[in-house]
Amino acid sequence: MLATEDILQKLEKKKIPRFRAFQIMQAVCREGKRDYNEITTLPRDLQKDLQAELPILSIKPVKKAISKDGSTEKVLFELKDGYKVEAVLMRFRDGRHTVCISSQAGCQLGCKFCATGAMKFGRSLTYDEISDQVLFFAQELLQQKKHVSNIVYMGMGEPFMNYDNVIKSLRVINDPSGLGIGARNITVSTSGICDGINKFSEEKLQVNLAISLHAPNQDLRKKIMPVANKYSLSELMEAVENYLAKTGRRISYEYVMLKNINDGEAEAHELGKLIQGQLCHVNLIPYNATGNQDIEGSVPKKIIGFRDILESHGIPVTIRVTMGKDIAAACGQLANRAGSEKRIETDKTDKKDE
Ligand code: SAH
Ligand code: SF4
Numbered sequence: 114m115l116a117t118e119d120i121l122q123k124l125e126k127k128k129i130p131r132f133r134a135f136q137i138m139q140a141v142c143r144e145g146k147r148d149y150n151e152i153t154t155l156p157r158d159l160q161k162d163l164q165a166e167l168p169i170l171s172i173k174p175v176k177k178a179i180s181k182d183g184s185t186e187k188v189l190f191e192l193k194d195g196y197k198v199e200a201v202l203m204r205f206r207d208g209r210h211t212v213c214i215s216s217q218a219g220c221q222l223g224c225k226f227c228a229t230g231a232m233k234f235g236r237s238l239t240y241d242e243i244s245d246q247v248l249f250f251a252q253e254l255l256q257q258k259k260h261v262s263n264i265v266y267m268g269m270g271e272p273f274m275n276y277d278n279v280i281k282s283l284r285v286i287n288d289p290s291g292l293g294i295g296a297r298n299i300t301v302s303t304s305g306i307c308d309g310i311n312k313f314s315e316e317k318l319q320v321n322l323a324i325s326l327h328a329p330n331q332d333l334r335k336k337i338m339p340v341a342n343k344y345s346l347s348e349l350m351e352a353v354e355n356y357l358a359k360t361g362r363r364i365s366y367e368y369v370m371l372k373n374i375n376d377g378e379a380e381a382h383e384l385g386k387l388i389q390g391q392l393c394h395v396n397l398i399p400y401n402a403t404g405n406q407d408i409e410g411s412v413p414k415k416i417i418g419f420r421d422i423l424e425s426h427g428i429p430v431t432i433r434v435t436m437g438k439d440i441a442a443a444c445g446q447l448a449n450r451a452g453s454e455k456r457i458e459t460d461k462t463d464k465k466d467e
Contacts, residue, residue, distance in 0.1 A: 114141055114169055114248055115241055116285045123167060129159065135290055141169055142248065142291045145255030171241045172198075174249060176454035178440040185437030188249065188457075189449060192218065192242060196235040198269055199447045200246035202253075203436050210254060211263040214246040215447065216279050217270025222304055225337045226327075226369055228403035228441075228448035229269045237275035243282035244292070251292055264294055266301040267323075269447045271340075273301075273309025283320055296320045302367065307344045310352040314359040322356060323396070324349070326366045328375050329384035337374065350387070357392055364391065369398040369445070370411035370419065381419045385426030395423055395430045401443040 115123070120134045136154050140146040147169060149160040175197075176189040186202040196218035203211045218235030220227070246268075251261045264286060266272045272279045283299060286292050296319035303309055304325045313322060326349075328334035334341040344352075353364060366388065370376050388395075397420060400410030411419070420430045437443050441450055 114138075114171075114245060114285075114291070115167065116281065117288060117290055120167065127162075133159070137163070137167075138288075138291050142251065142293070143255075145252040147252060170245050170249060171239070172245050172249075174457045177457055178442070178454040180437050180440050180442070185440065185442050186250075187437060187440050187442035187447075187454070188246075189454065190246065190249075192238070194236075197449045198238065198242075198246070199442070199449060200250070200268055201437060201442045201447075202250045209262045210250075210259060211265060212247050212250045212261050213265045213268050214243060215268035215270050216243055216266055216272045216275050216282075220270050221274060222271050222338070222340045224304065224325075224327075224339070225405060226371060226400060226403065226408050227445040228450075229445070231403065231405070232448045237270070238278060240278040240281035240285060243278060244285040247286050247292060247294070261292070261294060262298060264299045265323075266299075267444065271304055271306065273303045273306035273313070276309055276312065280316065280318075283318060287318075287320075300365070304338060304340050305344050305349045305352075306340070307348050307352040310349075310356055314352075314356040319362075321362065321365065323365045323367055324353065325369075326384075327369055327371075329380050329387050333375060333380070337371070353391065361392075363394060365394045365396055367396050367398055369400050370416050371400055372409040372411045372415070374408070376411040376415050376419055378418070378422060381422035382426070385423050385428060388428060389426050393428070395428055396433050397430060398433045398444055399435050401435060401438060401446050403445060403448075 117134060117138060121131055124134055140152040146152050149164045172190040172192055174188050175191050178187045184204050187199055189197055189199050191197050198215040198218050200215060201213040217237050219232050220229045221234045223230040247261060247264060254260055286294050286299065287296050300321040300323050302323040302325060327337060331341060331346040334346055357364060397416055399416065416432055420432060423430045435443050
């Protein structure tokens with residue numbers, strides 16, 4: 114669905130009154146209407162007109178996989194030009210429904226531990242292709258009288274390599290006359306594109322920022338994250354300090370635990386010293402297999418030891434719970450690989466399945 118202001122512009126050109134835009138947004142985002150024929154407040158001829166000119170979803174859901182425990186649902190979407198992206202819905206026990214969305218088809222940054230980085234890069238998504246991943250799950254949840262509570266930009270792609278579309282999608286997802294998801298419940302994750310972090314610091318958005326750090330020094334970071342060749346760790350720390358000073362918002366660091374690569378006691382102390390004193394939080398991520406033969410995940414004992422060392426430096430740490438591993442929907446596994454997904458035929462069969 115387009116942004117409210119873009120719908121208003123379209124309607125204005127056709128001399129259709131403004132209130133129709135708000136009727137449409139209400140029906141689509143709050144009542145979960147997937148077809149203009151169901152929006153009975155609209156005149157018949159307008160319903161037909163809009164069906165062709167203002168599609169409700171700009172992306173087509175083609176496959177769906179649900180984890181055995183039912184908590185995680187991965188959907189493969191096809192874009193107009195045939196590129197594909199994935200998004201994931203996670204149902205947490207505490208009632209939260211978090212949607213993990215993609216900002217690009219593929220990723221140009223090639224981190225060694227990430228399946229998305231190993232696939233061929235397609236293109237950046239338009240803003241509505243990003244926000245429509247949320248709309249799809251929001252509509253699905255509405256049918257069960259549930260709501261999307263949180264959004265993470267942690268799917269395929271690097272959000273700050275598609276900066277303008279990501280910012281516009283944030284405004285659409287946050288728009289009170291549309292999806293209306295609170296900015297504080299949205300997190301954008303970047304691998305450390307400093308220009309993006311600096312611009313983001315000026316946006317006056319209440320959105321959270323996560324930094325994929327994964328190494329406590331430049332040498333190691335360069336080995337596993339080629340992006341460090343362009344933006345060094347010291348530049349990254351400068352951008353983070355600037356962000357903290359401008360926004361006063363807590364930053365979260367993501368650190369994927371890789372056996373004998375970045376999980377030693379020395380690295381834990383080095384990381385502790387690097388970020389000590391910052392308003393921050395560290396998320397340790399158990400590694401999810403991607404097919405790279407040179408990389409294994411750290412054993413749980415090692416992860417716990419790493420956490421304890423960071424805590425001894427006064428840093429708040431959580432160990433991320435892994436979800437959706439059995440359907441390759443966990444962090445770093447999104448790569449449009451064929452699995453046990455069910456093909457989604459039409460909206461109608463989709464509804465029947467539920
Ligand atoms: N490109 C952005 C956002 C997408 S990645 C970024 O890198 O931040 C979302 C998170 O999953 C990142 O922290 C990423 O480093 C992490 N990740 C990538 N591959 C992983 C893997 N195989 N196992 C666990 N986490 C992984
Ligand atoms: Fe791209 Fe993020 Fe994967 Fe690195 S971890 S390759 S930046 S999607």
